[in-house]
Amino acid sequence: MGAPFSDITLYLPTPLTVGTPDYCEQTSLENFVSDLYVQKMNGYKPPKTSRITIQPAFQDTWKRTWQNGSIVSIAPYFSYDEYSAFDKKGKCKYILDLIQSATIPLSEEYGWDKVVFESAYKKVLESDFKFIVDYPLKKSRDKKKIAKLIIEKTETITSVYINIEDNGSTITKKLFDKRNVWWYDCVYILARHNKWFDTDRFGIGYCKGLIDIWYSIEQNEVALLESGSRVAIIDFEKYFLFG
Numbered sequence: 001m002g003a004p005f006s007d008i009t010l011y012l013p014t015p016l017t018v019g020t021p022d023y024c025e026q027t028s029l030e031n032f033v034s035d036l037y038v039q040k041m042n043g044y045k046p047p048k049t050s051r052i053t054i055q056p057a058f059q060d061t062w063k064r065t066w067q068n069g070s071i072v073s074i075a076p077y078f079s080y081d082e083y084s085a086f087d088k089k090g091k092c093k094y095i096l097d098l099i100q101s102a103t104i105p106l107s108e109e110y111g112w113d114k115v116v117f118e119s120a121y122k123k124v125l126e127s128d129f130k131f132i133v134d135y136p137l138k139k140s141r142d143k144k145k146i147a148k149l150i151i152e153k154t155e156t157i158t159s160v161y162i163n164i165e166d167n168g169s170t171i172t173k174k175l176f177d178k179r180n181v182w183w184y185d186c187v188y189i190l191a192r193h194n195k196w197f198d199t200d201r202f203g204i205g206y207c208k209g210l211i212d213i214w215y216s217i218e219q220n221e222v223a224l225l226e227s228g229s230r231v232a233i234i235d236f237e238k239y240f241l242f243g
Contacts, residue, residue, distance in 0.1 A: 003050035003070055005041075007183035008034045008099055011055045013080055028155040028180075029088070033095040033124070035153070035182040036131050040120035046072075046112040054102045065109060072110065076101040092129045096121065133191075140196045145217075147202040149194040151187055156180050158187050162194075162202055162215050173215045175203055175222055178236055179243070186240035211239065 010030045016023040046052075050070035055062075056078035066073040076098060083094050100121045107114035131153035137146045150161040158180045164171040178187065190213075193206045203214030203222075211234060212225040224231050237243030 005038075005045040005049060006051050008038055008052045008054065008103070010034060010095070010098070011053060011057065012078055012083075012098075013057050015080065025155075029091060030095055031182040032131065032153065032155040032180070033092050033129070034099060035185075036127070036129065037096065037099055037120050037124055038183055039131075039133055040123040040127075041116055042120075044113065044116040046106075046110065049110070049112075052102065052106065054098065056098075065106060067110075072106060074102045074106055076105075089129065093125075096124055135191055135194055138194070138196060138202075140199050140202070142199045144199070145202075147196065149191055149204070151191060153180050158185055160187060160191070160204075160213075164202060164215070164217065166217060171215075171217065173222055175213050175215065176224065176234065181242045184242035186236050186243055189240070207239075 012026075012030060014023065014026060016026060048070060049072050051072070053071060053073040055073055055075050058075040059077055062075040078098055083091060086094055100117065103112075103117040103120075104114060106112065107117055131151075133151040135149040135151075137148045139146050145164055145166045147162055147164040150163060152159045152161065156179070158178050160175045160178075162171075162173055162175060178185075190204050190206055190211070193204050194202075195205050196202050197205060197212075197214055200218050201214040201216045203212070205212050205214075209228055210226070212228075213223070213234070215222050224234050226234060235243070
């Protein structure tokens with residue numbers, strides 16, 4: 001099957017010094033928009049491709065795209081002066097347009113499903129750059145309640161919520177916050193393990209009790225557990241390469 005599709009990484013020219021607050025702010029915004037775009041691709045994997053890199057610094061020298069193994073690279077036009085003149089929302093749109101200026105030509109050249117990328121672009125615009133991922137509803141074991149997991153992101157913070165509908169009322173609770181590491185965020189792995197623990201508790205149960213995070217309706221509390229022991233904060237970097 002090959003490696004799964006992981007990310008669209010932007011290497012944008014900048015006069016900012018690496019590691020400074022302004023540089024971190026810029027790269028966080030770039031990665032935020034790219035992560036949102038990838039999520040709107042709904043799991044699509046371009047054939048024989050695990051990663052796309054966008055490298056405008058080579059726009060004047062590269063005469064074609066490049067493929068190194070499963071990594072595809074392209075150098076579309078980018079102007080830091082144009083980009084920096086926008087407010088935050090305008091910068092998000094500029095980054096989104098830059099991504100689209102890469103994925104559409106690549107789709108045409110490599111025979112990818114262009115409709116996926118056109119749809120992703122449209123969905124990001126429709127979201128107004130609000131990063132929210134809703135997971136499918138799940139019924140409780142007694143069939144009386146339904147719940148879902150929700151991921152929300154800012155440029156730097158990943159937040160996970162649960163939403164439960166019980167007897168005509170709706171309960172929304174935050175399970176935890178963590179550092180946003182964009183496409184590689186372990187939250188996407190954890191989210192696949194959302195479940196009802198019983199008729200009272202809903203949340204995440206990962207790796208047979210290694211990490212359990214749940215909300216109890218009866219107790220009206222959120223609990224975080226590592227190997228069965230309650231903790232105040234879970235250090236996800238202990239368990240995942242990108243915590």
